[in-house]
Amino acid sequence: MTELTKTLELKLVDPNAHKRRKLRETREAYQHALQDAFDARCTTQTEANDVVVNYDLSGYAKNALKQYVPQLTTTYNAGELHDDHPVRFTNEGLRLDHKPENGIEWYVKIPHHEDYHLWLPAQPNPEQRDWLEAVNAGDAEMGESRLFEREGTWFLHVTATRDVEECSGESAEERTPIGVDIGEASLVKVCHRDDHGSPTTPELWADEGKTVRQLRKTYFTAKRRLQTRGGERIVESFGDDLWNQIDDVFHRVTREVMEYADSVENPVLVLEDLTYIRESMDYGEFMNRRLHGWGFAKLHAQIRYKAVEKGIPVETVNPRNTSKECHACGEVGYRPRQATFTCTNDACWMGEYQADVNGAVNIADRYLSRESRSREHETDDDSAGDGGRLTAPQDSHADADTQQATRGTYAS
Ligand SMILES: [Zn+2]
Structure with missing residues (x-):
């Protein structure tokens, strides 16, 4: 320690x-x-x-x-x-x-x-x-x-x-990158590749995503109703309570992400770079895609600090096209449904794949392709x-x- x-x-x-x-x-x-x-x-x-x-x-x-x-x-x-x-x-x-x-x-x-x-x-x-x-x-x-x-x-x-905790002395090449994809539907998706390079043990928190969406909806509905009656104070205490519940869900999910990382040998958690996302997306797109901004930043921050606490390194990568590229061949495909990714490359064996997992694997792979940018050092210094x-x-x-x-x- x-x-x-x-x-x-x-x-x-x-x-x-x-x-x-x-x-x-x-x-x-x-x-x-x-x-x-x-x-x-x-x-x-x-x-x-x-x-x-x-x-x-x-x-x-x-x-x-x-x-x-x-x-x-x-x-x-x-x-x-x-x-x-x-x-x-x-x-x-x-x-x-x-x-x-x-x-x-x-x-x-x-x-x-x-x-x-x-x-x-x-x-x-x-x-x-x-x-x-x-x-x-x-x-x-x-x-x-x-x-x-x-x-x-x-x-x-x-x-x-x-x-x-001190980070273990493993060199970057020896680490197993775990892709962490944060989004609206299932709050967080994680996946990594096994020794043979196949994506393995994906985990996602879809129920928690649903819970958070419901809590937010309850909040906004109640807020509208109460505000028209002049109940600003009620809105505030009601809001605090709901957002505390959301925060509890976030903390549980991010703790479970750490448990996932702990189960992998020499893990490194790979996240999409938040600054880059802000710069590269227009505001509307960013807000729509990312839980209206705050949820993404909150989950991101909780994962970062809990990982450092446990001595698990964290890297960030360029998020461009992580949800649109095929993790097998790298071609840009499409999503016929929210949950499905389809590769359009005829020579690729993959065809249809679970979109969530595809995104998380792409994020993990960027770590190996050296697009990552270490911030760990900054924090320590x-x-x-x-x-x-x-x-x-x-x-x-x-x-x-x-x-x-x-x-x-x-x-x-
Ligand atoms: Zn492909």
Whole structure:
């Protein structure tokens, strides 16, 4: 077991004037308290406490200051303070909530005063979706968070940690690729080839797909009915309940995908590259094909984080034509019915085949044809960098670095 740490980047989406004012108040109080405790050269938590206790801040910000100021004065022996320190909160102060039924799916609770907090919609870095799923499922722990503003936009950076298994040392050639196809009808399809190259033990979750479709339908029907009667609050609690049920189904399915992978020797899970799908499909097509977007991203993210947790490598491949090509000869065929794939190549022995399995085998095969793009490495490297930065002496510089990365990845 090793521990992975990552800084999760969240952009707070358009806080209204009232909430902006509250955020600014928090920042001002925090920076005054920090400056005061620093000027007083507090070297212990008790000394820092005596100073920060007088400020109108939440206990989470005060506790963070009590830990941070003695570090500045003793460990780093800092001479002066940068004027744009982020507001720190200890881990208990923050909460994350997921509402996939909303346009903005994620919400964060930010402490303001002693018993007053703000819930704000937040847009995460899409590359970190797997981490958010892990945090949301209680499989990763949130640590300290930092709140800051850059050019009028507020950001929250949250440290998160989780335990993962080391990947076994098998080289890429020795692994058995398992194609994982995520779609609407049967939520997930998995298949791999046996030692002789024949597709074997396909598994799909058609009943679960049906359950999810029904739950979604119930939600949208009820929403329409209730909204015309002005029952926004009922819609919300009803919606939360239904979407939690859907999430439970997703977690069960993704756990079973891991069991499937565990039953295969030296497995590598092969997924379609989500970014590529977004770029290559028009929005309407994407929404129709992929459970209206969110389901695909959620399942994808859950599979990713659970695989890393178990030490099973994950690769992504170009998804182009994975459902349209014949896994035996590579020709583009067609689907006379949703469930059937037909190869149009006269020289190919295959003819008709189960469409779900054909797609999953094609995804697995792309791993071998080297169209895959490893992201595993990125995830591993990240931990040391971010973990180190958090406690580095030039803290405001570190934050500037992180901020650069934020802009580069998703803030533009
Ligand atoms: Zn064929």
